Amino acid sequence: MTATNHALSGALIGLSVTNPVIGLPLALASHFVLDAVPHFGIKFYESEKKRRLFHRYLFIDASLLAVVILSLYLAGAGWLVFACLFLAGCPDFVQAYKYLFKPKFRKKPTHEHWFTRFHKNIQKSETEKGIFVEIPLAMIFVFAIAHLL
Numbered sequence: 001m002t003a004t005n006h007a008l009s010g011a012l013i014g015l016s017v018t019n020p021v022i023g024l025p026l027a028l029a030s031h032f033v034l035d036a037v038p039h040f041g042i043k044f045y046e047s048e049k050k051r052r053l054f055h056r057y058l059f060i061d062a063s064l065l066a067v068v069i070l071s072l073y074l075a076g077a078g079w080l081v082f083a084c085l086f087l088a089g090c091p092d093f094v095q096a097y098k099y100l101f102k103p104k105f106r107k108k109p110t111h112e113h114w115f116t117r118f119h120k121n122i123q124k125s126e127t128e129k130g131i132f133v134e135i136p137l138a139m140i141f142v143f144a145i146a147h148l149l
Helices: 003-016 020-036 048-074 079-100 114-121 128-148
Strands: none
Touching: 003 020, 003 048, 003 079, 003 128, 020 079, 048 079, 079 114
16 A cells, blocks of 8 residues: 555544544554555566656655645644554555665565565555555545545
């Protein structure tokens, strides 16, 4: 799932659930629920062309994420919204350093940590066609968030 959709789901949870004891763990769990849904993904370690496409995708996703965060800030969203937004994307941030900052990991990993295996195993379908799931989902999240703000 894109970082933008993870963040939107976290923000929606933060706006819907006012109790942090419930909202924060729910936001973290939402990450894994969304990753179990067929979604967009690029197997960037397959070729240099795919790697370049993946970097473009990251730039677009980061830009959209910045727009979401700025919009929520300008709308006056509270700390719980931002905490849930962060927790909903957090599992991907933990893994990102391997692929972005350590060149030896830019190939398909041969040995993986238990968390990496778990995270990968719940992703039933991650393909470029998954964008047709991601876009309508983002629209639903944005509509719901706008309604709650």
